[in-house]
Amino acid sequence: MSTKNRTLGEYIIENQNSFKYSSGELSKLINAIRLAAKVVNHEVNKAGLVDILGAAGETNIQGEDQQKLDVLANEKFIQTLTNREIVCGIASEEEDDFISINSNDNQHQNKYVVLIDPLDGSSNIDVNVSVGTIFSIYRRITPVGTPVTLEDFLQPGKNQVAAGYVVYGTSTMLVYTTGDGVNGFTLNPAIGTFYLSHPNMKFPEDGRIYSVNEGNYIHFHQGVKDYIKYCQEEEGDRPYTSRYIGSLVSDFHRNMIKGGIYMYPKSSVTEEGKLRLLYECNPMAFLAEQANGLAIGGKTRILDVQPKELHQRIPFFCGSRNMVLKLQEFLTKYH
Numbered sequence: 001m002s003t004k005n006r007t008l009g010e011y012i013i014e015n016q017n018s019f020k021y022s023s024g025e026l027s028k029l030i031n032a033i034r035l036a037a038k039v040v041n042h043e044v045n046k047a048g049l050v051d052i053l054g055a056a057g058e059t060n061i062q063g064e065d066q067q068k069l070d071v072l073a074n075e076k077f078i079q080t081l082t083n084r085e086i087v088c089g090i091a092s093e094e095e096d097d098f099i100s101i102n103s104n105d106n107q108h109q110n111k112y113v114v115l116i117d118p119l120d121g122s123s124n125i126d127v128n129v130s131v132g133t134i135f136s137i138y139r140r141i142t143p144v145g146t147p148v149t150l151e152d153f154l155q156p157g158k159n160q161v162a163a164g165y166v167v168y169g170t171s172t173m174l175v176y177t178t179g180d181g182v183n184g185f186t187l188n189p190a191i192g193t194f195y196l197s198h199p200n201m202k203f204p205e206d207g208r209i210y211s212v213n214e215g216n217y218i219h220f221h222q223g224v225k226d227y228i229k230y231c232q233e234e235e236g237d238r239p240y241t242s243r244y245i246g247s248l249v250s251d252f253h254r255n256m257i258k259g260g261i262y263m264y265p266k267s268s269v270t271e272e273g274k275l276r277l278l279y280e281c282n283p284m285a286f287l288a289e290q291a292n293g294l295a296i297g298g299k300t301r302i303l304d305v306q307p308k309e310l311h312q313r314i315p316f317f318c319g320s321r322n323m324v325l326k327l328q329e330f331l332t333k334y335h
């Protein structure tokens with residue numbers, strides 16, 4: 001059967017044995033994420049027709065106004081994951097604290113924790129620009145049979161067993177890795193089935209796109225300013241093209257296909273940058289490295305960072321290997 005006709009369901013079963021802990025539970029978990037993605041996709045596509053645009057009237061622990069779709073996507077993912085006897089805990093951008101989930105036999109038998117950014121790119125919801133969902137999966141480190149603890153969530157990114165995102169764009173795609181390369185599946189909305197459309201995705205080593213919110217330029221540290229200047233110089237294959245959608249998932253997806261670098265630096269106003277280590281940077285860094293790209297926080301490899309808090313932020317630079325290495329040259333000049 002040609003890869004193109006392979007459905008996500010078939011792919012998950014066929015590749016189950018490549019998982020480090022293949023007991024079928026991780027397959028069930030990815031299947032549950034597939035289901036929740038379809039439910040949220042349906043809601044996103046209705047935006048503008050039903051009352052799910054605009055703010056929900058609450059703020060989350062980050063102090064951000066929650067959008068109605070943030071809240072709805074959060075509910076759908078938590079519901080879908082909770083009802084399937086696979087996860088022992090969920091952490092979400094939209095939840096102050098982690099949610100502990102006991103197995104039906106009350107014996108805390110479930111083995112995986114999931115961290116999610118239910119709706120990424122919230123500022124783009126009302127203006128019909130592509131948004132996404134990001135997920136990160138770890139095997140718990142506290143013993144099975146005991147309630148899950150914060151420790152199970154504060155694991156360095158290199159411990160992830162799977163990570164991925166859904167992009168709700170011109171088409172809806174689910175892109176993920178279980179540590180054996182990155183594959184992209186496109187939803188056929190007519191029959192509600194994801195098909196393997198982008199096997200073995202790889203960042204081109206070099207790219208000509210840089211993605212950064214230049215509105216914050218004056219606050220950036222000199223190293224970042226110098227790299228942006230370098231991207232804009234008339235020299236060799238430069239100037240590069242500036243592209244910034246304002247949805248991490250969509251900017252990352254484009255750069256992975258075309259070659260590019262995404263930057264959300266720290267600045268004099270956001271000392272730790274904006275993006276959250278656990279459910280934005282770690283999953284995208286795992287995907288990037290599995291696709292021959294790189295992800296750093298400055299000098300540090302994102303996946304080596306030991307998390308301290310559930311919602312901690314970190315500067316994030318991610319994309320084509322040679323572009324990230326070039327940026328790192330500029331950053332180290334000032335350290």
Ligand SMILES: O=P(O)(O)OC[C@H]1O[C@](O)(COP(=O)(O)O)[C@@H](O)[C@@H]1O
Binds near residue numbers: 093123213248
């Ligand atoms: O508007 P800014 O400051 O450039 O920030 C845009 C970035 O913030 C985010 O929207 C943060 O994610 P959320 O929408 O999930 O909070 C990223 O998707 C995006 O890359």
Ligand SMILES: [Mg+2]
Binds near residue numbers: 117119120121248280
């Ligand atoms: Mg986000």
Ligand SMILES: [Mg+2]
Binds near residue numbers: 070120
């Ligand atoms: Mg979000």
